[in-house]
Amino acid sequence: MSASFQLKPEWLDWFCDCLLRKVPIFQIEQQLAISGISDPKTFLAEVQKDPIFKWAYQQKRALRQHQILIQTQHKLRKISNIPRVDTLTEQAFFEYFYSAQSPVVIEKWVTQWPAYQKWSASFLRDQYGSAQIKITQGREGHQDYDIRSSDYQVDGLLAEFAERVINTEHSNDFYLIARNRVIESPKLLALWDDVIEEPYLDVSLRKGCAALWFGPKGTITPLHHDTCNILFAQVWGDKRITLVPPTYMKLFESSKSMYSFEDVLKSPIQEESFVIDLKAGSALFIPVGWWHQVEALSASISMAMTHFKRRNDFDDYRPGAIPS
Numbered sequence: 001m002s003a004s005f006q007l008k009p010e011w012l013d014w015f016c017d018c019l020l021r022k023v024p025i026f027q028i029e030q031q032l033a034i035s036g037i038s039d040p041k042t043f044l045a046e047v048q049k050d051p052i053f054k055w056a057y058q059q060k061r062a063l064r065q066h067q068i069l070i071q072t073q074h075k076l077r078k079i080s081n082i083p084r085v086d087t088l089t090e091q092a093f094f095e096y097f098y099s100a101q102s103p104v105v106i107e108k109w110v111t112q113w114p115a116y117q118k119w120s121a122s123f124l125r126d127q128y129g130s131a132q133i134k135i136t137q138g139r140e141g142h143q144d145y146d147i148r149s150s151d152y153q154v155d156g157l158l159a160e161f162a163e164r165v166i167n168t169e170h171s172n173d174f175y176l177i178a179r180n181r182v183i184e185s186p187k188l189l190a191l192w193d194d195v196i197e198e199p200y201l202d203v204s205l206r207k208g209c210a211a212l213w214f215g216p217k218g219t220i221t222p223l224h225h226d227t228c229n230i231l232f233a234q235v236w237g238d239k240r241i242t243l244v245p246p247t248y249m250k251l252f253e254s255s256k257s258m259y260s261f262e263d264v265l266k267s268p269i270q271e272e273s274f275v276i277d278l279k280a281g282s283a284l285f286i287p288v289g290w291w292h293q294v295e296a297l298s299a300s301i302s303m304a305m306t307h308f309k310r311r312n313d314f315d316d317y318r319p320g321a322i323p324s
């Protein structure tokens with residue numbers, strides 16, 4: 001019988017760990033003897049020749065190397081804050097933030113947009129009220145309202161929806177969310193005249209890459225990450241965004257695809273997170289993989305855009321979707 005048959009999986013794991021931690025061989029042999037292996041030396045020699053052991057050791061070694069890399073990045077991120085700048089040149093943005101997968105708040109980017117002076121719930125009602133939109137509603141009391149947003153989708157007129165936002169003090173029950181691509185409907189295309197994509201976004205890539213978020217105070221988009229970089233522009237009202245670095249691996253333990261059901265306000269995640277209050281006129285760069293939960297502190301209109309002047313195709317970034 002070969003050693004791989006005699007070696008229980010937990011022993012295989014334990015032995016790989018011992019070798020990776022450079023535990024002296026005589027100590028491993030002692031432990032095997034205590035556990036009833038009559039000839040630990042021969043047993044170990046056999047195990048090390050076994051192809052399953054060799055394969056398992058290589059896997060664990062690669063995993064350990066990746067862990068060291070991630071833990072180092074995580075420690076570095078922990079000691080820094082999310083920077084806030086008034087403006088950023090194209091070069092500085094891509095060099096210091098986009099390429100570094102590091103969030104940044106650009107406080108005076110959206111203040112230059114005509115939208116910053118114009119957009120509000122009443123503006124959308126009065127100027128674009130006849131546009132047909134899809135909203136989500138009936139969200140309150142359900143945990144899956146964002147993950148299964150299409151189940152909560154209903155059709156309506158922008159005028160009715162805007163009126164509802166105006167007349168609602170606080171609610172997470174209804175929300176115009178990104179997935180419906182409302183901003184691409186012909187009746188709303190003129191909204192783009194109020195947006196300035198320079199210097200970070202490529203106008204020619206706009207289609208399918210921009211989303212409008214519009215709702216009352218109190219909407220909550222639960223903790224999730226995206227598979228691309230996002231420039232999140234806060235046009236009207238304020239939002240609180242809680243960010244957790246992608247290197248905080250614990251979130252994957254309870255994740256369902258791109259969502260995590262951990263409470264960001266509770267320890268230990270709270271200590272790992274950054275809370276950003278985003279005021280109208282500012283924008284937050286949310287790099288691919290960064291977990292974020294978004295709460296509207298007032299009635300709010302935001303634009304999330306992904307058509308950067310650099311490559312933004314990270315669709316395979318779905319660690320939480322790997323089968324267990």
Ligand SMILES: O=C(O)CCC(=O)C(=O)O
Pocket residue numbers: 178213219220221226230232239292294295302304
């Ligand atoms: O504004 C929101 O409610 C959510 C925004 C968001 O999560 C996103 O753009 O990925």
